[in-house]
Amino acid sequence: MSLHEIAAHATNVDKQAFRDAMASLGAAVNIITTNGPAGRAGFTASAVCSVTDAPPTLLVCLNRSASVYQVFRENRQLCVNTLAAGHETLSTLFGGKTPMPERFIAADWSTLATGSPILSGALASFDCKVSQMVSVGTHDILFCEVLALVRNDESHGLAWFDRGYHHLMRQEAR
Numbered sequence: 001m002s003l004h005e006i007a008a009h010a011t012n013v014d015k016q017a018f019r020d021a022m023a024s025l026g027a028a029v030n031i032i033t034t035n036g037p038a039g040r041a042g043f044t045a046s047a048v049c050s051v052t053d054a055p056p057t058l059l060v061c062l063n064r065s066a067s068v069y070q071v072f073r074e075n076r077q078l079c080v081n082t083l084a085a086g087h088e089t090l091s092t093l094f095g096g097k098t099p100m101p102e103r104f105i106a107a108d109w110s111t112l113a114t115g116s117p118i119l120s121g122a123l124a125s126f127d128c129k130v131s132q133m134v135s136v137g138t139h140d141i142l143f144c145e146v147l148a149l150v151r152n153d154e155s156h157g158l159a160w161f162d163r164g165y166h167h168l169m170r171q172e173a174r
Ligand SMILES: NC(=O)C1=CN([C@@H]2O[C@H](COP(=O)(O)OP(=O)(O)OC[C@H]3O[C@@H](n4cnc5c(N)ncnc54)[C@H](O)[C@@H]3O)[C@@H](O)[C@H]2O)C=CC1
Pocket: 018, 019, 020, 022, 023, 046, 047, 061, 063, 138, 163, 164
């Protein structure tokens, strides 16, 4: 019996029950981009989290069956672009099935340290090198060390909650 089979037998919680419960965890929405020897690619991700500030590191969970997987695996550098209110259409474009050139043509991009695309108007863009990749089930966890970043403190935020987009308003100036 493989480790995966043991894990599947050890729980009575099926995939759908897990997803239904996960739909109640609100999360930031991000477009993860890369450019390098393997080419340019990008996808939408809510599975992004801060790991440590020394060295500044975050993690991104990427499904190994995604069309973009090999490009990210080979480039080993990426940018986490945290989306702002108004980026819903862009998020859906990068959320699957759309050819890569059509995804990128829909917005303005620049570069910072690694050459990965930095999205104009993102709330924050974290330009990173991938320091470690760990496989868990269907996904790889990419640990990403932040080499450079830019912030935009003007726009409101965007959250993915209950399978839909929601705007997060900034506090009034205090
Ligand atoms: N971590 C991931 O890989 C995520 C994938 N998605 C994908 O986006 C599409 C739309 O998602 P929803 O409308 O939120 O409905 P959904 O019912 O597919 O997912 C509900 C929640 O379950 C979690 N989830 C979904 N698929 C997952 C996966 N393969 N591995 C780990 N967690 C997963 C996420 O927290 C998601 O928001 C689906 O195709 C889904 O697979 C969405 C969010 C996270």
